Amino acid sequence: MTTQAPRFSFEIHARDGKARTGKIRMKRGDIRTPAFMPVGTAATVKAMKPETVRATGADILLGNTYHLMLRPGAERMARLGGLHKFMNWDRPILTDSGGYQVMSLSDLRKITEEGVTFASHIDGSRHHLTPERSMEIQRLLGSDIVMAFDECPRADQGKEVIERSMLMSMRWAKRSRDGFDSGEEHAARSALFGIQQGGLHEDLRGISAGKLREIGFDGYAIGGLAVGEGQEAMFATLDFAPGQLPDDAPRYLMGVGKPDDLVGAVERGVDMFDCVLPSRSGRNGQAFTWRGPLNIRNARFAEDQGPLDERCTCSVCATYSRAYLHHLNKANEILGMMLMTEHNIAFYQQLMAGMRAAIAEGRFAGFAADFRRDYFGGL
Numbered sequence: 001m002t003t004q005a006p007r008f009s010f011e012i013h014a015r016d017g018k019a020r021t022g023k024i025r026m027k028r029g030d031i032r033t034p035a036f037m038p039v040g041t042a043a044t045v046k047a048m049k050p051e052t053v054r055a056t057g058a059d060i061l062l063g064n065t066y067h068l069m070l071r072p073g074a075e076r077m078a079r080l081g082g083l084h085k086f087m088n089w090d091r092p093i094l095t096d097s098g099g100y101q102v103m104s105l106s107d108l109r110k111i112t113e114e115g116v117t118f119a120s121h122i123d124g125s126r127h128h129l130t131p132e133r134s135m136e137i138q139r140l141l142g143s144d145i146v147m148a149f150d151e152c153p154r155a156d157q158g159k160e161v162i163e164r165s166m167l168m169s170m171r172w173a174k175r176s177r178d179g180f181d182s183g184e185e186h187a188a189r190s191a192l193f194g195i196q197q198g199g200l201h202e203d204l205r206g207i208s209a210g211k212l213r214e215i216g217f218d219g220y221a222i223g224g225l226a227v228g229e230g231q232e233a234m235f236a237t238l239d240f241a242p243g244q245l246p247d248d249a250p251r252y253l254m255g256v257g258k259p260d261d262l263v264g265a266v267e268r269g270v271d272m273f274d275c276v277l278p279s280r281s282g283r284n285g286q287a288f289t290w291r292g293p294l295n296i297r298n299a300r301f302a303e304d305q306g307p308l309d310e311r312c313t314c315s316v317c318a319t320y321s322r323a324y325l326h327h328l329n330k331a332n333e334i335l336g337m338m339l340m341t342e343h344n345i346a347f348y349q350q351l352m353a354g355m356r357a358a359i360a361e362g363r364f365a366g367f368a369a370d371f372r373r374d375y376f377g378g379l
Contacts (some may be wrong), residue, residue, distance in 0.1 A: 005025060005026065005028075005029075006025050007026070007027065010218075010249060010250050011023050015359070016359045016363070020034075021034065021356045021359040026191070028084070028092045029090075030059065032352075033271040033272060033356070034262075034273070034352050035059060036058070036272075036348045037058070037061055037062045038053055038278070038348075039276045039279065040061045040062060040093075041063075041064040041067050042068065043063065045279055045345070046279050047279065047283055047334075048279070052342055053345060054089075056349045057346070057350070058345065059092065060093065061091075063083055063141060064095070064096055064101065065141070067101070068083070068141060069129075069137050070121075070122055074136070074137040074140040075140060084142055093141075093145070094143065094147070094193075095141055095143035095146060095147065096147050097134045097146075097195075098134055098137070099149055099152050100152045111151065113168065113171075115128060115129055115133070116128070130149070131148070131175035132176075132179040134176065134179075135183065136179070139180075144189075144191065145219070146190055146193070147192075147221065148177070148217070150169040150172055150223060151165050153165040154227055155224060155228065159201060159204070162197075162199040162201065162204060163201075163204055166197040166204055166207070167207075169195065174215050176192070177194075180192045191219065194217035195212075195220075195222075195254070196220060196223060196224075197223050200229060202240050202241075205237070205241050209244035213246060218250075219251070219272075220245040220249055220251055220252070221252040222241050223254050225254070225256065226261075226275075231260075231264070235265075238253070238264070238265055238269075239268060243269065251272070252270070253270045253272070254274065256274075257273070258277060259288055259348070259351055259371075260371075262348075262351065262352070263355065263372070278344035278348050279341050279344065279345065281340075282340035283337045283340070285329045285340065287308045287309070287325075289311075289347065290347075290374050291309070294308070296322065296326050296336075296340065297326065298326075301323060301326040302327075305321045305322070306321065307321065312343065312350065314347070315342070316343040316346070354367060355367065
């Protein structure tokens with residue numbers, strides 16, 4: 001007898017300090033945690049084929065509600081069979097709510113209690129995004145993990161502004177919950193995550209966490225960080241924010257980050273991450289390695305026949321030299337962007353796998369110390 005995969009479940013297999021390793025089980029496949037989600041903004045991880053992304057070890061991708069609603073459009077996506085079929089990715093996809101992108105359109109948007117009216121950055125057309133419409137768009141895309149609609153204020157705004165925004169986001173969270181549940185067929189196979197807000201303020205984040213608990217979600221994201229506050233302030237917030245959220249649910253730190261950010265956040269109890277950094281950096285000639293980042297355009301690599309990273313097990317490091325990658329990037333060849341991106345995504349997945357193993361074996365503190373020694377030791 002075959003056991004049907006659950007809609008959503010989360011198992012913690014081991015703990016080491018605050019760090020946890022486990023597994024999210026969903027109908028489209030398991031997600032090993034801590035997990036890093038490559039960002040597929042417009043139904044693609046830039047410069048990579050989906051099968052190549054999967055080969056790096058990625059269990060889940062992130063899709064962008066804002067960009068996909070504008071182009072090709074959510075209704076069109078549904079007519080074409082949904083995001084998974086459209087981009088040839090048969091494993092889980094998490095879609096953000098559109099709130100962060102709307103925040104970045106400060107000169108093109110108007111926020112009210114009802115939602116956000118904004119002008120498309122593509123053609124100037126007007127759109128109205130509400131919690132209910134965000135849930136509908138994510139349903140039409142066929143998202144596996146749906147994010148509640150929220151406002152993401154900058155961390156440097158005054159506490160009163162951040163509190164007012166957070167409380168509105170919590171009202172939007174309840175409307176997101178109701179809108180998600182109204183799509184019964186989608187809700188029966190997908191999950192909904194709430195988003196904690198409150199800036200750098202422990203009391204505001206505590207209030208936000210309490211309201212999210214009352215509503216009830218499958219998982220909980222930590223929003224409003226990685227928006228310019230710096231690593232020290234981010235880590236200070238992560239010293240308390242994850243612990244305010246339910247222990248038996250995944251904790252997702254949105255939009256983070258550099259490899260050392262990931263290690264520090266896992267130390268503080270975070271389970272999931274996403275960031276454009278590995279793909280964006282790859283397209284611009286930066287490689288992440290176990291001995292720190294390097295700029296392959298640097299003249300010192302012009303005749304270097306070694307791999308990008310001697311410890312990396314990806315196909316790029318097994319096949320191509322630094323000299324060749326230097327040439328491709330200096331010549332602005334598309335292949336250079338593809339290979340650098342593939343390496344970076346693979347490096348991030350190897351880092352996550354290393355952390356999962358270290359937590360399972362009770363040696364995470366040593367892993368983190370060794371990582372920092374090598375990563376900041378220089379090439």
